[in-house]
Amino acid sequence: MVKTVGIDVGTGAVKVALFEVNGDKNEWIAKRVERIRKRDPYKLAEDTMDEILKDNGLTRDDIDYIATTGEGESLEFHTGHFYSMTTHARGAIYLNPDARSVLDVGALHGRAIRIDERGKVLEYRMTSQCASGSGQFLENIARYLGITLEEIGELSQQADDPEVVSGICAVLAETDVINMVSRSISAPNILKGIHISMGNRLLKLLRATKVMEGDVMVTGGLALDTGLVAAMAEGVADPKNKVNVEIKRHDDSIYAGAIGAALWGGFRHEKLAEKADLRKAS
Amino acid sequence: MKCYIGIDLGSTTTKAILMDDNMDVLGQGITNSRSNYDTAAAISKQEAMISTRFTLFHRAFEQISQLDGKVDDFLSGLERNFRLEQYLEQLKDLQDTSIGFADNPRFKDQKKAMVEALDATFAELEQAAVPMFAPGAERKSDFFRDIAGGQFMSTSERIAKEADLNYDVLLNVYDKAIIEVENRPPGGDLSGKFTRALDKLVTEAPEFNVGDAEISKPIQDALGVELEETFVVGTGYGRVRLPFPKDHIRSEILCHGLGAHMMYPETRTVLDIGGQDTKAIQVDGEGIVENFQMNDRCAAGCGRYLGYIADEMNMGVHELGPLASKATKVAKINSTCTVFAGAELRDRLALGEKREDVLAGLHRAIILRAMSIISRSGGVTDQFTFTGGVANNEAAVTELKKLIFENYGEVTINIDPDSIYTGALGGAAFALRAAEGDVTGAEEEQGAA
Amino acid sequence: MCADVSTDVIKDDSMLLQKKMIAGNYDKITSAPETGQKMVSTFVPGNINELIMCFDFANNLPEINALGNAMRKQSGSMISDAEKMGHSEDVCTYVKADLGMMAKGNIAPNGKPMPNPDMLMLSYTGCYTFLKWFELLREQYKCPTVMLHVPYEGDGKITKNMRDYVVKQLKEDVIPMMEEVSGVKFDIDRLREYMKASAKAEDDLVWVLKSAKNIRSPIDAYFGGVYYIGPIFGAFRGTEDAVDYYRMLRVEIEDRLAKGLGPVTPEGEMGEEKYRLVVEGPPNWTNFREFWKMFHEDGAVVVASSYSKVGGVYDYDGFRHDPQNPLESLAEYCMGCYTNRNLPDRTTMMADLVEEYQADGMLVNSIKSCNSFAAGELLMLREVEARTGKPCAFIETDLVDPRYFSPANVKNRLESYFQMIEQKRQSQAA
């Protein structure tokens, strides 16, 4: 029996998952997400892990493999690091074995990843270094509208006449939003419009990876945004898009990276142990 | 009296200039553009009218012997008290509106506590207002939102804690209320406010109590002058959204070019870094635009870039420049995007880099982007004029001066404390020209390349 | 040059003839499977049409197909198909439009499928992209591909070494390969005959282009110009059809001149000539009419353009195909095309045109796709401004990618440019 921790250091939040790996049986013991806000992400990652271990009566010494992902390459205490697409792919398969592609949408990035049934990355596309249409963008919009992140998803789904927007700057969006508000456009319609345009952008990435069928697993923090997921589901339903896929999410989607890291950590641990055995044997 | 008004609807601030037949600037007004543009235009115009009244008062009082040598003190005293009146009026509005929002089924269990907390908060804010407008006092900003908002947050957070109330709910009603309040132009009744301000001033400084007639007559006379809006020209980012007829709209490029030329006739290159765009303009000896470049709608490289960074660091924009000037080395910023730069900033601070060094790097980044826009517009020709909000930032100015010198040699650099009004000034001049029947320069939306 | 869209734009006899010629050529190409006609694909700049004719090849020009598709608003989806196939967003869209057209079944404007070429004639003049373009086509067609390396006029002149090199390639590589693919023996006298016809047509073309020197120019040398250069830049140089076409065109223009008429536009006769411009850079094809309208509406006539010289510079320094020295003259033709000349020469040429054609200034239409034209145009603009003292302006569009044509931007730039010219004139008059 092996215990592993996966730590996903993001730009918006730190996610930690604790697993017990037993052959091909994986048991998820604990999880925790912490928004970074204006804190030091690396310190936060370490603290969060320590807390989760403490809560479960464990110490770092009890852990066989501490795997980081995201921006965690330089964390001293890790056993190994895996890159986000590798871990999100694995996490997506864990959350939904039928996933054949992943849309990982986080605070600053969007990634479309085509995978096989084992979670191997076959092809990918990433958004550019512009935060327009990212999670941070949505967070800013919510602030300007005076609503909380958690309200976004539901509000968006109440829209009756979405106001279509095209790529606006995450920082300058404030003016546009204020302008829309002053034109008496309702928050649901504003949000839905933004979700549609974000969704289209993400679906374009997805198409570029040549995904044609199977489940699309939305991972990352924006999977919590049911409005965005709904907008994408409507997008793929449009026959114009000529894809035969289904958009899926999971309440634990935000942990996909941490899950993947923990599971790959377990896998590597066994490989390393085998190697060590080999060495001992020879 | 015939008045010509130019209104520059900037992305962050809206500015108005009021000019008479002789091209003398009588008044200027500014407000932030967070509200809708109609309101912003109305407010800035109203502010320009108020400032015009002061100019007229000034002219009227010059003849009064009792105030000899004290005209300036008197008028600034009057203005302070006038501002206080305005502020209190808006504060009351904010209070009422916030309480109105607390009346939401979502808050039904907390409503009472919320109202109490709000009342307590606003009572403190009102208290705090008087010293803020005391002689010699400095205010954090000229805009209601900035002053009241900052105080509201700190005060209500404390009060909420004491009352064991969730602070987020107060913030939530405030966020909603401030948008409404900002969208309401302050009440008319200028004379009333002037009169009340005068009363207050006299109470606070009895030396100005020189007989009713001497003071109130010229004031009433000056207030009696009708300010006729002969021609109004709108320009700036928000101009197309305005109910201005097409022939009342001028491109912001042309207005900035002309405005800069009026301030400094020898100007050949103008750089304007505003809230949402950066423009470099080349003008000839007559103020005619020869070439220009603008950035597209990306916050990287304009005022909002620094504003966003200031938010990230929990600082005011005005504090950025002074801190950056303390840097001993300039960090190289890798991210172009503002949001990514914010994340980079966080990383770098986490890794132990000094705040001032990173800030200096961010300032350099914005100026480098401006340098590239200048270069695309045709470089720098003597004299060079720097306008827009960022020209108030000393670190940005230092960096710009350095780069201009390194790349274009010895060049006269003009920065006017009132440079934020450059576009409005050009607009007012166009208004005067238009009233005289000269329509050159009328133009639709300018394209950026 | 503008395929079948031409007639709804200009309805002169010459245009009808051109349309017939182009349709005939496409029919010849698409019926190749039945007729057994062999076909060569090649590029416009430095195309050696007379030589191709000597082997009875039909001539297909992928650039022309791409621009035709752009005018029919089909290029956008072709480009995005090519990008889906793995081509970068950053590269020349002509190539992508062509590859996308193949992916869509290679349908010619007459609705019939294009047969595969029997040979790719890579005359590599003035643009590196050609090289990659034909490597990509070769991968698909797996047909013989001949490289004709045309050295660049880096020092602004054609040296003997350069000329010998091209002639040698023609003799030892190109002609033998053409003989092999076509089964036709090379006959230099046949080449001479074609070149005689070329020179004749070229004389008339030059006359037409130069008619723009008249104040109240009877032609537009950019938008109208693309029609005038069509036959000579494409598959018809050296044919009797081309001779007839240019004779007919010349007569028409002579007539316009005599009547004091200005250029014809898609919207009819053009109004007053207010601005005379020289334009550098290719036009935009996706919004061709809209683009043109922004000029003629405001009374702007293009009196000379570099684009009318991409397929051969005939009017500037007097080059003609020379039947006496056919191969040498073909070599010189290839090397003399506009984009094969170095930037200082191009700059001088443009400045001279501004003066000779009494233009108000030069406008650069910088094409996002095309580094061959565009890399250096900003310096050219400054130089021309300095040398002529006339205001110049800069706009950016693309040839065949509709994503890069922003009407509002272009229009604003043009309008402020016209205002600038106006203001300059006023201040000079004062």
Added chain:
Amino acid sequence: MSVKEIIDRCEVLFEDIDFTAAREWKAAKPGRKVVGYLPIYVPSEIIHAAGMLPLGVLGGGSDLEVIHGDAYYQSYICRIPRSTVELGVTKRLDFVDGMLFPSTCDVIRNLSGVWKLMFPEVYTRYFDTPQNYKKEIGGEFYKNDLRELLEGLEEMGGVKVTDDDLRASIEVYNERRQWVEKVYQFRRDQPWKTPSSEIYLLMRAGEVIPPEEHIQLMKDYLAAVELEERRMKDNTRVVLNGSFCEQPPLGLIKSIELAGCYIVDDDYIMANRMITTDIATEGDPLENIAYAFLTDSMPFPSKFEPSEEEKGLYLADYVRKAGAEGVIFAAASFCDPALLDQPLLHHVLDDQKIPYIAFQFAENSGQMQPIREQAGTFADSIKLWSAA
């Protein structure tokens, strides 16, 4: 010298956009001349034989702040011409007596004209290499081309170059090529000992100092590296392709390595390796240089591949020779030759089942996160899935 000392020296040379070393070389003796050249390739032997210093001008690197360059180039053109113009405008190249612009692409071609207009006093030449590889045709043209170049240099420098001078220079460069190949071979064998960030600096140093010094530097490096304790890591071996002209920032190479890759072959600074054999010294030296290019030069996208079957096979060969597990395409943004060539190369790798990824960069790219992300995922997937 220790590895660190050698690499520090190289790094100083690499970062010095004022070209102090070349300036000092020139100042050391009156009458010395420096001839700059852009990527990809010029026959440095000829410059060397004329007693001049060939100076590789590979753009402005990551630290040069381009201020004027943008006035000359539109945003959709790669970065190298604008940073090169910036170097020129800021007088950082004012000591350079001649500039050669090889036939790389339309951008470099037009840059030769830009240079002529901007710096009329400098000996500026567009340098053509043949796309026809027959000795009697392309060879003849190229030989004459080289002679013209030589005559131009002779005139510019007021010198006369004999065949023996040329032969001596060919020998120097033959030796340099041998050492370059030794360094590359060493890295193929033991990449953990020779990180590519070091190899890159070592190779770039050779562009700004005389070849004799460069040879010494490489000898010292290989000797020092043998003694260095460096642990082999569980990294993936990759060949890098596409950076033949605009050079990546050092941070990009470090990021790829940090992300778990060993770069075991690359196409950086191809001028060093363009000719793959020794050039013969007997006979007509110019002809030897010309023929070597025809028959023994490396393929790269600006060079026509006459044979459809051969197209792109070279890359698969590199992979095999270096025992690599995949290819990373890193092309400069807006680089037409590289980007148009890539699909053809992808097809070859597809056929041979060699995995690859592709991204773009600019010489001043600062954001390495996406690069690490992609290179890291690539390395992960090769590591995890080859084990599975």
